[in-house]
Amino acid sequence: xxxxxxxxxxxxxxxxxxxxxxxxxxxxxxxxxxxxxxxxxxxxxxxxxxxxxxxxxxxxxxxxxxxxxxxxxxxxxxxxxxxxxxxxxxxxxxxxxxxxxxxxxxxxxxxxxxxxxxxxxxxxxxxxxxxxxxxxxxxxxxxxxxxxxxxxxxxxxxxxxxxxxxxxxxxxxxxxxxxxxxxxxxxxxxxxxxxxxxxxxxxxxxxxxxxxxxxxxxxxxxxxxxxxxxxxxxxxxxxxxxxxxxxxxxxxxxxxxxxxxxxxxxxxxxxxxxxxxxxxxxxxxxxxxxxxxxxxxxxxxxxxxxxxxxxxxxxxxxxxxxxxxxxxxxxxxxxxxxxxxxxxxxxxxxxxxxxxxxxxxxxxxxxxxxxxxxxxxxxxxxxxxxxxxxxxxxxxxxxxxxxxxxxxxxxxxxxxxxxxxxxxxxxxxxxxxxxxxxxxxxxxx
Numbered sequence: 001x002x003x004x005x006x007x008x009x010x011x012x013x014x015x016x017x018x019x020x021x022x023x024x025x026x027x028x029x030x031x032x033x034x035x036x037x038x039x040x041x042x043x044x045x046x047x048x049x050x051x052x053x054x055x056x057x058x059x060x061x062x063x064x065x066x067x068x069x070x071x072x073x074x075x076x077x078x079x080x081x082x083x084x085x086x087x088x089x090x091x092x093x094x095x096x097x098x099x100x101x102x103x104x105x106x107x108x109x110x111x112x113x114x115x116x117x118x119x120x121x122x123x124x125x126x127x128x129x130x131x132x133x134x135x136x137x138x139x140x141x142x143x144x145x146x147x148x149x150x151x152x153x154x155x156x157x158x159x160x161x162x163x164x165x166x167x168x169x170x171x172x173x174x175x176x177x178x179x180x181x182x183x184x185x186x187x188x189x190x191x192x193x194x195x196x197x198x199x200x201x202x203x204x205x206x207x208x209x210x211x212x213x214x215x216x217x218x219x220x221x222x223x224x225x226x227x228x229x230x231x232x233x234x235x236x237x238x239x240x241x242x243x244x245x246x247x248x249x250x251x252x253x254x255x256x257x258x259x260x261x262x263x264x265x266x267x268x269x270x271x272x273x274x275x276x277x278x279x280x281x282x283x284x285x286x287x288x289x290x291x292x293x294x295x296x297x298x299x300x301x302x303x304x305x306x307x308x309x310x311x312x313x314x315x316x317x318x319x320x321x322x323x324x325x326x327x328x329x330x331x332x333x334x335x336x337x338x339x340x341x342x343x344x345x346x347x348x349x350x351x352x353x354x355x356x357x358x359x360x361x362x363x364x365x366x367x368x369x370x371x372x373x374x375x376x377x378x379x380x381x382x383x384x385x386x387x388x389x390x391x392x393x394x395x396x397x398x399x400x401x402x403x404x405x406x407x408x409x410x411x412x413x414x415x416x417x418x419x420x421x422x423x424x425x426x427x428x429x430x431x432x433x434x435x436x437x438x439x440x441x442x443x444x445x
Contacts (some may be wrong), residue, residue, distance in 0.1 A: 004038070005030050012053060019102025021322060021347070025109050026053055028351055028366075032428040046444075048436045052112060055105065057081040059155050063129055065147045067140050077148050079127035079155055079163070082108035085438040088159055089125030090115055090375060090382075092166030095173065099130045106322070107166075110346055111375070113431030114368040117407045120379035125161055127152070133168050134288075145176035153181050158189040158385070164378045165194040167321070170240070171206075190385025193378035197390075202381035204396040205374075209344060210244025211397070212373015212404050213317060213365075217342035218252060219408040220363040221315075223421060229253035232313040234338070236260045237320035238284050238291050241344040241371070245317050246277055258308035260320060261291040265308040268300040312336040319344030327352035334360050343367035354424060361420050369407050369427040376403045 005027070012026050030049065037043045059079040067073055078101065081089045091111040094104070104126045112124030129148060133141050156163060165174055174194045181191055188200075195201035204211070214228070221227050231254040235242050238259040246256045255271035259280060272280070276298060283289045295302035309316065309329040316338050318324055322345065325333075330353035333341070341357060342365040343349065349357070349366075357364040377400055384390055391399075407427075414433075415426025 001035050001038070004034055008034060008049075016102070016105070019105060021106040022102045022109065024323075024351060025106040025347060028347075028354070028424070029109070029113065029428050029432075032425050033432050036429050036432070042440065043436050046440055048439055049432075051439065052083055052432075052435065053109065055080050055082050055108065056084060058101070059127075059152075060101070061151045063131065063144065063148050063151070065140075065144045068137055073144075075129050075131040075144070077127070077129045077151060078104050079152060079161070080104050080108035080125055081155075081161055082124040082126070083112045083435060084123035085435050085442060086116060087121035087123045089161035090122035090164070090378065091124055091126040092128075092164045093169045093173075093177075094126070094128035094166040095131045095133050095168030096128070097130055097132045099128045103322075104128060107346055110368050112435060113428060114372045115375055115379075116431040116434045117369055117410060117427060118372050118376045118379060118403055119406050120376065120403075122375070122379050122382075125163070126166075127163060128166065128169070131168075133173065138172070141173060142176045145173055146180040149177045149180040150184065152177075153184045156181075156191055158191050158382070162190065162378075162382060163192055164375070167239075170194075171196060190382050193381040195381070200381075200385050202377055202384055202396055203391070203393040204400060205377045205381060206240060207244040207247070208377035208400055209241045209371050209374030210246070210319070211248045212376065212400055213241070213245050213319070213342050213344040213370050214248040214252065215373065215401055215404040216365050216370040216408060217315060217317065217340055217363075219405060220342065220365055220421075220423070221340055223412070224363070227252065228315070231255070231315050232257055234258045234308050234311055234313045234316040236265070236308055236318050236324055236348075237345065238280055239319075241374075242317075242319040243277065243281055243284070245319055245344050246272055246280075247274075249317075250274060250277070254315070257313065258311055259291055259294070260308055263290050263292060264302055264304040264306055266291055266295045266300055266302050267308065267311055268294075268298060270300075309333050310336070313338055315340045315342075317342055317344050318348035320348065321345055322347045323350050325349045325353045327356055329353065330356040334362070339363060341365065342370040344371050346371065358422065358424065363421075363423075365411075365423050366427050368431060369411055369423060372407055373400055373404055376400060
């Protein structure tokens with residue numbers, strides 16, 4: 001089997017040179033799905049995994065804009081339309097200096113499986129730009145977003161491709177892009193998700209990824225007759241996902257003791273309660289400050305240039321970015337008693353770290369399952385837009401909880417091995433089967 005995976009990956013690497021994040025994402029899936037394909041010749045004959053690993057369409061374009069002092073700036077824009085077998089392309093837009101083709105292809109590939117797991121009719125896509133909104137004025141962000149959408153608008157639509165936000169793309173950016181799309185197309189449609197409540201957005205959307213990650217972790221704990229009550233929890237990041245994961249852990253009786261940003265992490269052994277979390281939300285969402293200011297205000301430790309995985313805890317929720325947990329950090333977590341990990345970020349654990357989780361047989365929820373709450377509520381926003389309705393907060397939260405429960409059930413169905421549930425296997429095969437069967441039914445297209 002190892003030879004088959006190696007041969008498959010050699011072709012992927014040769015066709016996609018230098019795209020290391022994409023190679024990593026495909027390998028993580030291939031190691032699980034290829035043995036399943038070997039046992040199911042219909043998928044092997046139709047070369048389903050090979051076809052999923054090749055984007056249906058890659059769009060790359062120039063984004064010129066003018067800054068506040070009249071200088072012309074040039075960025076690069078992307079949209080990866082990965083797979084539309086079960087619905088229109090769906091996935092976020094990321095604005096960050098690190099964005100390049102390899103990162104967006106990894107994210108789009110993951111999105112195919114994640115969207116399949118949600119039970120909603122959504123294909124997989126991802127996009128963005130190497131534009132950095134940090135330090136830019138609102139007017140500069142608006143001019144960039146309008147230029148970006150001037151090209152992207154040709155390729156998206158409510159029944160074709162429905163982008164959302166991601167790192168660097170929040171309500172402000174979605175608003176500017178939606179306004180430009182509406183002007184260019186003369187249509188008020190649900191072409192973007194993450195919109196403001198007054199103009200087609202959904203309640204619970206900001207909270208969805210963080211809440212969903214915690215709901216998934218609670219279901220994992222439930223398989224061992226356990227819960228968040230009384231648990232010490234490590235959370236990385238301090239943006240949207242980390243904030244609402246912390247809020248939901250608090251509601252379920254757990255205690256979050258860490259948050260982080262690119263400068264380092266804070267350790268508050270007393271826990272980040274509702275009042276402290278409100279300070280974090282103002283600091284990050286309004287003031288756009290650094291997490292060290294939390295330590296200065298509340299007199300706790302700030303550890304510069306480090307990540308929080310060395311702190312003793314029961315549960316870890318990586319909610320920052322890709323590859324933020326390496327093998328050494330995974331070993332330290334195992335030594336320090338962490339036995340449940342649910343990923344709020346996309347691919348935050350390296351493949352070597354995942355091997356260590358599986359070796360120790362802990363409860364490990366990979367991002368394509370654990371953080372699917374965000375795109376799930378994006379899918380619910382699409383439904384509300386199509387119906388010209390807005391559901392209540394309780395209705396959306398109830399639907400989110402049910403979707404995360406269904407994703408967990410799928411992972412258990414395909415991942416149960418005796419007393420151990422291999423959520424990596426469960427998520428990858430569960431996501432693959434739905435897309436693969438749709439592709440078989442639709443022929444070689």
